[in-house]
Amino acid sequence: MDLKRIAKDTSTVLISYLTFQAVKTVLNQLRETDPPRAFWLNAFSSKEALQDGEAYLTALLAERGDLAIRIMTVRQHIAEEISEFLPEMVVTGIQQANIEHRRQHLERMTQLGAAEDVLEAELIQEPSADSDAPLE
Numbered sequence: 001m002d003l004k005r006i007a008k009d010t011s012t013v014l015i016s017y018l019t020f021q022a023v024k025t026v027l028n029q030l031r032e033t034d035p036p037r038a039f040w041l042n043a044f045s046s047k048e049a050l051q052d053g054e055a056y057l058t059a060l061l062a063e064r065g066d067l068a069i070r071i072m073t074v075r076q077h078i079a080e081e082i083s084e085f086l087p088e089m090v091v092t093g094i095q096q097a098n099i100e101h102r103r104q105h106l107e108r109m110t111q112l113g114a115a116e117d118v119l120e121a122e123l124i125q126e127p128s129a130d131s132d133a134p135l136e
Helices: 003-033 035-047 053-063 065-082 086-125
Strands: none
Touching: 003 035, 003 053, 003 065, 035 053, 053 065
16 A cells, blocks of 8 residues: 555545635626626636646636636645645544444344344244244
């Protein structure tokens, strides 16, 4: 397991997600203050893939540098605000999700085990068709 590579990949995904959140924030601001720019940014965002935040920003810089810089500023602000508590939230969230998955799995296994025990008990208790026949 290459932990450095995993950390780098996670960072890349997180950066792209923060770019997406920054675009949403700027779009909401523009809808209130400058609807024509909001319409343009929404159209641009529909044709450019936001899955890769860096490629999105590169394309936006070529078209509307002012909007790209605004999005980068908002993205940086979001990152600075969440960076303090994000690691703990991720670890705690994973631990809680794992506990819940294990609990559900154990419940299913217990229910299946109980159902198998009931079925086995019923099979043992069922009289066979031959047992009703008189002994000769």
